[in-house]
Amino acid sequence: xSQIDNAAVSAHLSHVRIVMVNTTLxxxxxxxxxxxxxxxxxxxxxxxxxxxxxxDIDALAAGATDLIEQIEIVDTLEEAIKDCHIVFGxxxxxxTIPWPLLDARPAAELSLKAVATQQQEVAVIFxxxxxxxxxxxxxxxxxxxxxxxxxxxxxxxxxQAIQVICYEMRMAAMEFTAKIADPEAKMHVTxxxxxxxxxxxxxxxxxxxxxxxxxxxxxDIEFMDPKNPRLLPLRLRxxxxxxxxxxxxxxxxxxxFSRVQALNNGTWKKSKNDEDQH
Amino acid sequence: xSQIDNAAVSAHLSHVRIVMVNTTLxxxxxxxxxxxxxxxxxxxxxxxxxxxxxxDIDALAAGATDLIEQIEIVDTLEEAIKDCHIVFGxxxxxxTIPWPLLDARPAAELSLKAVATQQQEVAVIFxxxxxxxxxxxxxxxxxxxxxxxxxxxxxxxxxQAIQVICYEMRMAAMEFTAKIADPEAKMHVTxxxxxxxxxxxxxxxxxxxxxxxxxxxxxDIEFMDPKNPRLLPLRLRxxxxxxxxxxxxxxxxxxxFSRVQALNNGTWKKSKNDEDQH
Numbered sequence: 001x002s003q004i005d006n007a008a009v010s011a012h013l014s015h016v017r018i019v020m021v022n023t024t025l026x027x028x029x030x031x032x033x034x035x036x037x038x039x040x041x042x043x044x045x046x047x048x049x050x051x052x053x054x055x056d057i058d059a060l061a062a063g064a065t066d067l068i069e070q071i072e073i074v075d076t077l078e079e080a081i082k083d084c085h086i087v088f089g090x091x092x093x094x095x096t097i098p099w100p101l102l103d104a105r106p107a108a109e110l111s112l113k114a115v116a117t118q119q120q121e122v123a124v125i126f127x128x129x130x131x132x133x134x135x136x137x138x139x140x141x142x143x144x145x146x147x148x149x150x151x152x153x154x155x156x157x158x159x160q161a162i163q164v165i166c167y168e169m170r171m172a173a174m175e176f177t178a179k180i181a182d183p184e185a186k187m188h189v190t191x192x193x194x195x196x197x198x199x200x201x202x203x204x205x206x207x208x209x210x211x212x213x214x215x216x217x218x219x220d221i222e223f224m225d226p227k228n229p230r231l232l233p234l235r236l237r238x239x240x241x242x243x244x245x246x247x248x249x250x251x252x253x254x255x256x257f258s259r260v261q262a263l264n265n266g267t268w269k270k271s272k273n274d275e276d277q278h
Numbered sequence: 279x280s281q282i283d284n285a286a287v288s289a290h291l292s293h294v295r296i297v298m299v300n301t302t303l304x305x306x307x308x309x310x311x312x313x314x315x316x317x318x319x320x321x322x323x324x325x326x327x328x329x330x331x332x333x334d335i336d337a338l339a340a341g342a343t344d345l346i347e348q349i350e351i352v353d354t355l356e357e358a359i360k361d362c363h364i365v366f367g368x369x370x371x372x373x374t375i376p377w378p379l380l381d382a383r384p385a386a387e388l389s390l391k392a393v394a395t396q397q398q399e400v401a402v403i404f405x406x407x408x409x410x411x412x413x414x415x416x417x418x419x420x421x422x423x424x425x426x427x428x429x430x431x432x433x434x435x436x437x438q439a440i441q442v443i444c445y446e447m448r449m450a451a452m453e454f455t456a457k458i459a460d461p462e463a464k465m466h467v468t469x470x471x472x473x474x475x476x477x478x479x480x481x482x483x484x485x486x487x488x489x490x491x492x493x494x495x496x497x498d499i500e501f502m503d504p505k506n507p508r509l510l511p512l513r514l515r516x517x518x519x520x521x522x523x524x525x526x527x528x529x530x531x532x533x534x535f536s537r538v539q540a541l542n543n544g545t546w547k548k549s550k551n552d553e554d555q556h
């Protein structure tokens with residue numbers, strides 16, 4: 001692995017961003033930057049940080065000042081991930097609703113494969129120091145990612161978790177860079193995700209128009225009570241979040257939702273020569 | 279990987295010790311203990327530490343106090359590794375003497391294989407914060423181990439390096455534990471499908487009832503012409519074929535299709551107190 005082209009690895013890793021939500025301790029932001037820089041990641045997005053800027057960030061990020069200049073600050077998680085194709089939420093194992101869950105290593109392999117073969121944008125979201133991500137935030141992710149730890153002891157802090165994730169991202173980037181340089185080289189990576197795709201895949205932002213549409217349609221036909229939707233919206237996100245729709249599929253499904261709505265409110269009628277089809 | 283026996287993993291990892299030489303900052307010892315504990319390693323050997331004991335160690339090792347009690351303090355590196363079979367020295371890439379050099383991952387795989395199959399003892403030696411290990415100390419190692427990092431930036435600090443090494447040791451221990459539990463299991467395979475799921479996934483057979491249902495529904499609402507469906511059935515199969523629906527999702531979607539059909543043929547009416555929702 002030592003002969004890998006560092007610039008090519010960095011180019012791949014530039015498509016992987018770290019997102020930190022409501023971070024309280026500046027030291028954790030500094031440590032994150034240092035962890036990112038050592039592994040070759042460059043893009044940190046802070047969602048409504050509690051303390052920013054702060055001298056501790058600069059102190060701990062010694063040597064990574066170029067990354068400080070590139071930090072993006074946004075108000076909402078939504079903004080942080082809107083142009084991303086694959087979004088990971090970091091999470092402990094117990095959650096309200098099960099979600100596609102990957103260990104750090106296969107998550108990194110999946111990410112870098114998507115970057116290397118389809119120039120996708122990847123985000124990994126880290127939550128608050130004390131209570132992580134909310135269920136609502138976790139539901140914005142396509143996958144949840146976890147780092148296997150000693151179950152008798154518990155959890156990594158956010159800086160340690162970012163360290164391990166960035167390390168795995170780099171390892172995966174090196175594998176894919178080596179594979180591109182030498183297509184005959186064998187890799188440990190599964191080829192399941194090796195799909196050739198004709199249509200561009202939709203972004204997170206487009207999916208944020210998709211979910212309200214399907215929910216409105218289901219409310220219209222009274223399949224879902226908008227005042228008490230229970231787990232339905234979450235289940236829909238989990239389901240469609242793990243497909244990664246392409247653009248044509250996206251428009252196909254939205255077309256179906258619109259047709260059902262039109263049928264429901266009477267703006268669309270069945271054709272006159274319709275026989276009973278049932 | 280989630281069904282791994284944590285006790286068996288810990289038993290393997292008890293044969294892997296971390297050795298820190300002439301450490302100056304107590305915080306680094308505390309961080310090392312925390313990194314070890316989260317990954318299931320238990321044995322730390324300090325060779326002539328500069329500052330020991332120190333309250334910062336206890337503070338940073340919060341929750342890992344059992345490891346503090348097991349710390350071994352020795353005067354020489356020789357003593358720290360005398361009963362070991364495999365010794366790794368951590369090192370940056372430029373060294374006076376070439377030595378067998380492994381990346382962290384293959385080093386961990388080699389270590390845990392030796393532990394699992396031959397009950398060998400493994401040591402990983404970390405050097406001083408400022409100047410690492412001397413050539414003489416490096417020469418006591420069987421192998422040198424390095425963590426692949428961004429070559430434009432440089433090195434991890436000792437706490438970060440210990441974090442990554444301990445993580446790789448745990449990953450390797452989990453693989454070998456799984457392999458021993460199920461010798462037929464292939465390693466490195468398709469972790470992508472290794473997702474945690476609460477509900478059973480539907481079978482191919484069930485999906486063969488799903489597709490006719492969605493197609494019939496789309497024909498009913500004249501979204502699809504059953505006499506000339508073009509690529510639509512194929513697109514639906516490609517789309518839903520790559521999700522692997524679970525049983526609950528399957529029934530949810532079929533419930534939606536049935537509601538749309540009932541709405542369409544008049545067997546289901548909107549509730550009376552319905553206001554215009556549009």
